Amino acid sequence: MRTSFITQRTYTRSSGLKNTFGDFTCMHCCNFVSADAALSGVHNRNHCPYCLASRHLDLFEAGDRLSACKGAMLPVALTWKRSPKKYARPGDGELMLVHRCRDCGRLSINRIAADDDNALILSLLHAAANLDCQTFDACTSVGIQILGRADTSLVTRCLFGQN
Ligand SMILES: [Zn+2]
Numbered sequence: 001m002r003t004s005f006i007t008q009r010t011y012t013r014s015s016g017l018k019n020t021f022g023d024f025t026c027m028h029c030c031n032f033v034s035a036d037a038a039l040s041g042v043h044n045r046n047h048c049p050y051c052l053a054s055r056h057l058d059l060f061e062a063g064d065r066l067s068a069c070k071g072a073m074l075p076v077a078l079t080w081k082r083s084p085k086k087y088a089r090p091g092d093g094e095l096m097l098v099h100r101c102r103d104c105g106r107l108s109i110n111r112i113a114a115d116d117d118n119a120l121i122l123s124l125l126h127a128a129a130n131l132d133c134q135t136f137d138a139c140t141s142v143g144i145q146i147l148g149r150a151d152t153s154l155v156t157r158c159l160f161g162q163n
């Protein structure tokens with residue numbers, strides 16, 4: 001059934017990466033989510049701004065929609081993606097959400113959108129202390145560094161503006 005996945009992948013690419021997700025109804029909290037980039041500030045809105053849940057749709061890269069899993073991906077933690085620039089300063093980078101698939105355990109890191117619930121994002125910082133060790137180990141093994149309470153000032157600066 002999935003023998004033609006490479007062709008599909010090329011097709012997705014050539015059709016452009018804008019709004020590959022489209023509007024959707026959140027499978028977790030049932031809210032309607034608009035993919036309008038004017039609201040989210042991102043072109044590939046892939047999680048719900050109300051509960052931050054996502055869906056396991058992608059297999060190789062964001063937007064490919066090739067995964068057969070389709071499980072709920074729940075936010076488990078926050079991480080810091082360092083700037084890939086060679087001469088980046090220590091604080092350069094981007095705050096990211098870590099999602100974990102409830103069904104298969106797949107981890108993914110995702111950009112935070114402008115209209116995401118900041119209080120919920122902040123709560124993930126505190127939830128990190130109680131993260132189950134299976135998830136924690138899975139993150140560590142793929143190089144995802146989980147942010148904790150010690151990173152509060154960094155995270156609040158990202159969420160609520162540069163001082
Ligand atoms: Zn939701």
Ligand SMILES: [Zn+2]
Pocket residue numbers: 056069070071101102103104105106
């Ligand atoms: Zn999954």
